[in-house]
Amino acid sequence: MLGRQEMDVATIKGIYDGSIIQPVEPLALPPNTVVEILVPDPVEDTEQRFWQRLIELGLITDVRHGVVVEEPFEPIPHRGMPVSQTIIDERR
Helix, strand or coil, X not given: CCCCCCCCCCCCCEEECCCCEEXXXXXXXXXXXXXXXXXXXXXXXXXXXXXXHHHXXXXXXXXXXXXXXXXXXXXXXCCCCCHHHHHHHHHC
């Protein structure tokens, strides 16, 4: 846009009542200031918070979305009855 100056970006939390977004805390803006509102996707936001919490707890170190590394399948050699059959027999 012509004449647009670089501005600081602030994240402001607000509550939407069905027609108006009311900021949770007072804003240092003059009345009638035009603002841009970005509404996060609730599903994506929830998933992002979930992954962030796992990182904070030290359960994971990073999140790799869409990265699947498939290793070639190589069965473990086994003599005797198939393991699945052993499991079935031991349930009885």
